[in-house]
Amino acid sequence: MNNGEGRRLSGQAEEEDDEDDVDDGGLEAWERAYADERSWESLQEDESGLLRPIDNKALYHAQYRRRLRSLASSNAAARIQKGLIRYLYVVIDLSRAASETDFRPSRMAVVAKHVEAFIREFFDQNPLSQIGLVTIKDGVANCLTDLGGSPESHIKALMGKLECSGDSSLQNALDLVCGYLEQIPSYGHREVLVLNSALSTCDPGDIMETIQNCKKSKVRCSVIGLSAEIFICKHICQETGGLYSVAIDESHFKELILEHAPPPPAIAEFAVANLIKMGFPQRAAENVISICLCHKEARGGGYTCPRCKARVCELPTECRICGLTLVSSPHLARSYHHLFPIAPFDEVTPLRFSSSQHRLPKSCFGCRQSLLNPDVMFCMYAASYQEIGPAYLLNAQNANSISALTVIFMFTKVCITAPVARVSDISRLSAPVKNSYGCNLNFWSSQSQRAVFSYV
Amino acid sequence: MASAPSKLYADDVSLLVVLLDTNPFFWSASSLPFSKFISHVISFLNSILLLNQLNQIVVIATGHNCCDYVYDSSSLANRSSGTGKLPAPSADLLEKLEEFVIRDEKLLKREPEGPIVSSLLSGSLSMALCYIQRVFRSGPLHPHPRILCLHGSQDGPEQYVAIMNAIFSAQRSMVPIDSCFIGAQNSAFLQQASYITGGVYLKPQLLDGTFQYLSTVFATDLHSRGFLQLPKSVGVDFRASCFCHKKTIDMGYICSVCLSIFCKHHKKCSTCGSVFGQPQSDAASEPSKKRKTGDA
Numbered sequence: 001m002n003n004g005e006g007r008r009l010s011g012q013a014e015e016e017d018d019e020d021d022v023d024d025g026g027l028e029a030w031e032r033a034y035a036d037e038r039s040w041e042s043l044q045e046d047e048s049g050l051l052r053p054i055d056n057k058a059l060y061h062a063q064y065r066r067r068l069r070s071l072a073s074s075n076a077a078a079r080i081q082k083g084l085i086r087y088l089y090v091v092i093d094l095s096r097a098a099s100e101t102d103f104r105p106s107r108m109a110v111v112a113k114h115v116e117a118f119i120r121e122f123f124d125q126n127p128l129s130q131i132g133l134v135t136i137k138d139g140v141a142n143c144l145t146d147l148g149g150s151p152e153s154h155i156k157a158l159m160g161k162l163e164c165s166g167d168s169s170l171q172n173a174l175d176l177v178c179g180y181l182e183q184i185p186s187y188g189h190r191e192v193l194v195l196n197s198a199l200s201t202c203d204p205g206d207i208m209e210t211i212q213n214c215k216k217s218k219v220r221c222s223v224i225g226l227s228a229e230i231f232i233c234k235h236i237c238q239e240t241g242g243l244y245s246v247a248i249d250e251s252h253f254k255e256l257i258l259e260h261a262p263p264p265p266a267i268a269e270f271a272v273a274n275l276i277k278m279g280f281p282q283r284a285a286e287n288v289i290s291i292c293l294c295h296k297e298a299r300g301g302g303y304t305c306p307r308c309k310a311r312v313c314e315l316p317t318e319c320r321i322c323g324l325t326l327v328s329s330p331h332l333a334r335s336y337h338h339l340f341p342i343a344p345f346d347e348v349t350p351l352r353f354s355s356s357q358h359r360l361p362k363s364c365f366g367c368r369q370s371l372l373n374p375d376v377m378f379c380m381y382a383a384s385y386q387e388i389g390p391a392y393l394l395n396a397q398n399a400n401s402i403s404a405l406t407v408i409f410m411f412t413k414v415c416i417t418a419p420v421a422r423v424s425d426i427s428r429l430s431a432p433v434k435n436s437y438g439c440n441l442n443f444w445s446s447q448s449q450r451a452v453f454s455y456v
Numbered sequence: 457m458a459s460a461p462s463k464l465y466a467d468d469v470s471l472l473v474v475l476l477d478t479n480p481f482f483w484s485a486s487s488l489p490f491s492k493f494i495s496h497v498i499s500f501l502n503s504i505l506l507l508n509q510l511n512q513i514v515v516i517a518t519g520h521n522c523c524d525y526v527y528d529s530s531s532l533a534n535r536s537s538g539t540g541k542l543p544a545p546s547a548d549l550l551e552k553l554e555e556f557v558i559r560d561e562k563l564l565k566r567e568p569e570g571p572i573v574s575s576l577l578s579g580s581l582s583m584a585l586c587y588i589q590r591v592f593r594s595g596p597l598h599p600h601p602r603i604l605c606l607h608g609s610q611d612g613p614e615q616y617v618a619i620m621n622a623i624f625s626a627q628r629s630m631v632p633i634d635s636c637f638i639g640a641q642n643s644a645f646l647q648q649a650s651y652i653t654g655g656v657y658l659k660p661q662l663l664d665g666t667f668q669y670l671s672t673v674f675a676t677d678l679h680s681r682g683f684l685q686l687p688k689s690v691g692v693d694f695r696a697s698c699f700c701h702k703k704t705i706d707m708g709y710i711c712s713v714c715l716s717i718f719c720k721h722h723k724k725c726s727t728c729g730s731v732f733g734q735p736q737s738d739a740a741s742e743p744s745k746k747r748k749t750g751d752a
Contacts, residue, residue, distance in 0.1 A: 084712075275718065280695045280696050282695060330620060369590055
């Protein structure tokens, strides 16, 4: 011990000379961004002298396309069942390690910021699901908010309690969460997302037992680490079927956490299919005044529970008087794009169009952008539309690399979702469909589904 | 997710995308003749172009079988460079509209069955959103886009999912969808669209005064709307229809796997084939339309 101290003392003088010399003469990753890569030099000015932000679009779209392609190859036009009604607990580690400053300003602040964005995105993609928050502090896990469907209450509670101290304890957190998740209805999918900053865990008992418990209760645990890869986290995720990832920097962390927002593929035995009774309230006009349940004051323009006629202000919610779950049809419609995803488009370079089989139209079908422009290098071709008519060329404006921008990702989903996804079912349609010209989008063809989505 | 950085020309420049309903089945039975309606619309478009020199208008015709662009005020043909002339919608628009209607009629394969004859609102909404997305990507200087639906045909239930997808896209890009509904009964789709995206839904009571309704309610740009008292919503019908009988219900049962709506208790879901009340592994022997994870 003495020798070690002596060595450290003599080495200290050298250490003080080298700035930030932490790991064997190299710099930490965040320091390298300033020292080696000189991020200030990649700023650009636009015409009026104002700073233009660094253009990372090409990089992001390359990653995005890669991800889409890998997803598509694994899905291979199969409809993987997704767990749409999710009960997710987010476990936030507020131990000593969360006050480290390798994420600016501190790990805790970065986590809180991104958890807020995650909560909003989660409710946007899964309107029927619920989130609860749990914190680990001083080796003890505390429930910050109960399972609920309103994003504001969670975010407010989180932002109010951002102090860190003590050790982290994975076992306590998992025990607490499993206990709460026992009480939810059987059709819901049970999930936990642990945001782990610490490198150690201080447990009162055998964590392997807790893991087996989780597995038995069908809880899917995922972990996002902020420091380094830890075996026990990897083990938890492997046993329960979750995802383990470690964040390299802030933007990577954001990407990783937002990956958990869309519903994961469901492990079929985990949730029992059930018929859930729900109500679809009508929205009253602004001048019809009534006392609402949530604020207990007279207001106009809320929703009326169809069973007990009580007024609520926002949906989805549970009627406090009669216990009926109240949703509106757009909430259900939001989840349909998880159920029926479209196939990704094929990117085609203009060189391919010099062949005789493809006539190059002069302008894009969707947005009328001229395709004769030399800046435009890539177009996208709805590959599976061959049966119907000529290719619908959708323009990718100003694409300058192999990863052509998915110009109209969401919008193209709308344009093409029905015909492309249901090419095989065209023959069963009764509405005029085989139209080689126009954007005939009015079908949702599979027999059972045509009945499904009728709306009078 | 949000629209491109908004370094606009000014706050009050707007890009108006008008979705004009040309469904012949609706117009043949309407009290207001199509020619009169078009004259109202053209006057309205001219007044928008006069409000601000940088305003842009795009008109998309919504037919029974197809949709197409019929007018674009920012296209090169319409802007005579150098002379500073304002683009004039009337002649060009009418010509293209006529061509469009002829094309639309040619595509009609057989008489539509059933009383509800709807036009392709989902298609024109999608095209409008494509155009708006192109405008967003054209650079930091762009006008505030919004969509105005001049629609009269009834809702086609088969377009429900496509229209909802378009509405959510518009909501994410913060593009309001306004609607001026000239049909007989309220359109639930357009009411929902305006409610979800923050637009205005109006059903004029006197169709002879359509120009007045259009210019007082829909002509102002998005920034100035905050200072005006626009018509409030009269209530939005958020009820769904059940899959078994297609009747509108306000209380129903939802399958937890595929979110299909039923009006009474069933043993099995007709959409996804899951058997209710039993663990999924029993249902795995059913001819499954769904595939579980782990299947090759």
